[in-house]
Amino acid sequence: MNDEPPRKRMVKPPAGGNESGRAKPARLKTAFGRTPSQQAWLERQINDPFSAKARALGYRSRAAFKISEIDEKFHFFRKGARVIDLGCAPGGWLQIAVERGVTQLVGVDLLPVDPVAPAHILEMDFTDPSCPPKLIELLGGAPDLVMSDMAPNTVGHRETDHLRIVGLIEIGAEFAIEVLKPGGAFVAKAFQGGETAEVIARLKKHFDKVVHFKPKASRSDSSEVFLVATGFKGR
Numbered sequence: 001m002n003d004e005p006p007r008k009r010m011v012k013p014p015a016g017g018n019e020s021g022r023a024k025p026a027r028l029k030t031a032f033g034r035t036p037s038q039q040a041w042l043e044r045q046i047n048d049p050f051s052a053k054a055r056a057l058g059y060r061s062r063a064a065f066k067i068s069e070i071d072e073k074f075h076f077f078r079k080g081a082r083v084i085d086l087g088c089a090p091g092g093w094l095q096i097a098v099e100r101g102v103t104q105l106v107g108v109d110l111l112p113v114d115p116v117a118p119a120h121i122l123e124m125d126f127t128d129p130s131c132p133p134k135l136i137e138l139l140g141g142a143p144d145l146v147m148s149d150m151a152p153n154t155v156g157h158r159e160t161d162h163l164r165i166v167g168l169i170e171i172g173a174e175f176a177i178e179v180l181k182p183g184g185a186f187v188a189k190a191f192q193g194g195e196t197a198e199v200i201a202r203l204k205k206h207f208d209k210v211v212h213f214k215p216k217a218s219r220s221d222s223s224e225v226f227l228v229a230t231g232f233k234g235r
């Protein structure tokens, strides 16, 4: 379901790869020490054109291309905008925001993130009640955009994984409704077929428009889809 890396990452990807892909997919010589799903993830990653493009362009994740496409459609990133990035590691979304002129931005993740100047980055659990006020304090005012690519580590138990994902979307949406500037926007990673009807209904009450957006960089075999809520009407 989650197309981002499992926590064990490959240190040295093989050389080569381009946007048009290879005629013959690369296979890893050894699977020693890897679970079958880690092995499958690595092989998919190596043969994935967006991962190759991310490496070539210096982006830290293929996820950078997802927010890039979202921004090309909705034009969120601009000089003067205040942006909060929930679940920002390893920093691909922050890189795109900065590249497009955003100077006031704060990210948070459970994992450490290398600096992406001038972003402030917090290493903590967003669900910790002390986190939201810290984000606003670091940002220096109400955000124009709250974006969340948060994805929980899956445990393999379908119902549990599902509840965790929905929980993160809900908590991100409540935060956005609490802190956004009027006219602001909320973007969140969600999953097709997920139990998101309640949160969508809630967003529709507070935003002019709520749509689903599936970027090309989002794997077609993944149920990942992004919720994009624009025109915040206030609490």
Ligand SMILES: C[S@@+](CC[C@H](N)C(=O)[O-])C[C@H]1O[C@@H](n2cnc3c(N)ncnc32)[C@H](O)[C@@H]1O
Residues within 6 Å of the ligand: 004, 060, 061, 063, 064, 086, 087, 088, 089, 090, 091, 092, 093, 094, 108, 109, 110, 111, 124, 125, 126, 127, 149, 150, 151, 152, 153, 168
């Ligand atoms: C798909 S990755 C984000 C990729 C990022 N958008 C990028 O462009 O590099 C999802 C991230 O959500 C983070 N995450 C999950 N639950 C979280 C939580 N409760 N608080 C903060 N971060 C969380 C994970 O640690 C993970 O790094």
